[in-house]
Amino acid sequence: xxxxxxxxxxxxxxxAIVLLLSAAxxxxxxxxxxxxxxxxYLQSVVSPLQYLANTPKxxxxxxxxxxxxxxxxxxxxxxxxxxxxxxxxxxxxxxxVKKENERLRMLLASPLRSETKKMVAEILSVDSDPxxxxxxxxxxxxxxxYEGQPVIDEQGIVGQILTVGTTTSRVILITDVTHAxxxxxxxxxxxxVATGAGRIDRLSHAHVPHSADIRTxxxxxxxGLGGKYPEGYPVSxxxxxxxxxxxxFAQVLSQPVAEIDKLRYLLLLWPEKxxxxxxxxxxxxxxNDNNGQTAPNEVKHVSQ
Numbered sequence: 001x002x003x004x005x006x007x008x009x010x011x012x013x014x015x016a017i018v019l020l021l022s023a024a025x026x027x028x029x030x031x032x033x034x035x036x037x038x039x040x041y042l043q044s045v046v047s048p049l050q051y052l053a054n055t056p057k058x059x060x061x062x063x064x065x066x067x068x069x070x071x072x073x074x075x076x077x078x079x080x081x082x083x084x085x086x087x088x089x090x091x092x093x094x095x096x097v098k099k100e101n102e103r104l105r106m107l108l109a110s111p112l113r114s115e116t117k118k119m120v121a122e123i124l125s126v127d128s129d130p131x132x133x134x135x136x137x138x139x140x141x142x143x144x145x146y147e148g149q150p151v152i153d154e155q156g157i158v159g160q161i162l163t164v165g166t167t168t169s170r171v172i173l174i175t176d177v178t179h180a181x182x183x184x185x186x187x188x189x190x191x192x193v194a195t196g197a198g199r200i201d202r203l204s205h206a207h208v209p210h211s212a213d214i215r216t217x218x219x220x221x222x223x224g225l226g227g228k229y230p231e232g233y234p235v236s237x238x239x240x241x242x243x244x245x246x247x248x249f250a251q252v253l254s255q256p257v258a259e260i261d262k263l264r265y266l267l268l269l270w271p272e273k274x275x276x277x278x279x280x281x282x283x284x285x286x287x288n289d290n291n292g293q294t295a296p297n298e299v300k301h302v303s304q
Contacts, residue, residue, distance in 0.1 A: 081264070081265055082120050082265060084154065085120060085153065085154050085265050085266075085267060086118070086120070086267075088154030088155070089118065089152065089154065089267055092156070092233060092234065096231075096232035096233075099186065099232070117269075117270035118267050118268065118269060118270070119139060119143060119144075119145075119267070119268045119270075120265055120266070120267060120268075121137040121138060121139040121151075121169075121265070121266045121267070121268055122137065122138050122264065122265055122266075123135050123136070123137055123138075123263055123264055123265075123266065124136045124137060124138050124168060131177070131198065132176060132178075133159075133172070133173040133175045133176040133179075133196065133198070133200065133260070134162065134170055134171060134172050134173065134176065135170070135171050135173065135263065136168055136169070136170055136171070137151075137168065137169050137171055137266060138167070138168060139167075139168070139169055139268060140164055140165045140166050140167040140168050140169050141164050141165065141166050142166055142167055144270075145161055145164050145169050145268060146161065146164060147161050147162065147163065147164055148160055148161060148228060149161040149268055149269065149270070150228065150229045150230065150233075150268075150269045151171050151266050151267070151268055151269075152233060152258075152266065152267050152269060153258050153259075153263060153265070153266055153267065155234065155257045155258045155259065156233055156234030156235055156236075156256070156257040156258050157174060157181070157222060157229060157233050157234065157235045157256075157258065158171070158173060158174065158258050158260070158263065158266060159171045159172050159173040159174050159176075159179065160172060160179075160228065160229075161268075171266075173196070173200075173260055174194065174196055174203065174235065174236075174256060174258075174260075175196045175197065175198070175199060175200050175201075175202065175203065175256060175260055176196040176198070177195075177196045177197065177198045178196065179195070179196045180193055180194065180195040180196070181193070181194055181222065181228065181229055181235070182194075182222070182223045182224075182225040182226060183220040183221060183222060183223055183235050183236075184220070184221060184222075184223040185213070185214060185218050185219075185220060185238075186218065186219040186220065186221050187215075187218055187219070188213055190212055190213060190214060191223055191225075192205045192208060192214075192220065192252070193205060193206065193207075194220060194235055194236060194254065197253070200256075200260040200261050201255050201256070201260075202253055202254075202255065203235075203236050203253070203254045203255070203256060204252070204253055205252040205253070205254065206249070207249050208249050208250045208251075208252045209249065209250065210243050210245065210249070210250050212250065214238060214241055214250070214252055215238065215241065216238055216239060216240070216241055217237060217238060218237065218238040219234060219236075219237055219257075220234075220235045220236045220237070220238065220254055221233060221234055221235055222235060227271075230269060230271075234257045235254075235256065235257065236254035236255055236256045236257055237254055237255055237257060238252060238253075238254045239253055239254055239255045240252065240253035240254075
């Protein structure tokens with residue numbers, strides 16, 4: 001069946017009609033605002049598509065702000081631990097100053113301890129021998145480390161440098177049976193000697209008179225005698241005091257304030273004088289000791 005109208009408007013006529021209608025719509029919309037309501041409805045219909053099209057961009061922004069790599073988290077965690085270690089050491093120094101003020105020391109005649117050099121070190125390995133308490137750190141002669149140098153953590157005294165290599169050093173802990181250091185009771189100044197008991201949670205104190213004023217819970221700090229450890233740093237807390245008159249001395253045991261079994265980062269301290277002044281003497285004594293006596297016995301003697 002043939003259509004009634006074989007020929008419709010030509011393409012040119014269609015184009016002209018569309019252009020006229022478009023111009024009319026633009027005119028009425030611009031001058032009279034006739035299509036504001038229709039535009040609002042159309043915007044409501046199109047808005048879900050706009051949100052959908054913008055979703056990938058929003059997801060990428062969220063991922064960039066909230067997702068970090070494992071390496072970045074580890075680095076930030078290590079930085080925070082190192083900062084905490086440094087700040088805790090600062091707090092210990094402030095506590096020392098407060099106690100000196102409480103003892104009415106004349107600060108003008110006895111100035112405060114000058115700022116000492118410090119260096120953060122990380123533990124590389126722990127000695128597997130159950131009869132020795134020693135660790136290896138990632139600092140050595142290239143970093144200025146010297147034998148006999150005091151080592152602390154954020155809680156208190158940990159030990160001292162036993163031997164020094166080029167890039168690593170061995171630390172003997174205060175709980176080693178061959179290590180000893182002079183301490184005093186923070187409450188009243190009573191002097192003792194803290195010797196390692198071979199346990200990570202115990203220090204022993206020999207030759208303590210029954211008349212000594214020592215109580216459970218007393219904080220023991222370094223006395224500064226011998227010049228090995230700086231004065232006033234926490235060492236341990238007294239946990240056992242037994243005074244048996246049938247024995248010549250009282251039995252006193254303490255627990256280190258440093259968590260020896262959880263060490264990771266440590267601080268190396270330098271004295272007020274340059275370490276090079278002390279290093280040759282320490283090297284000579286240890287060398288002679290290696291030829292004759294055992295190194296731990298020498299460290300025990302030096303610490304005292």
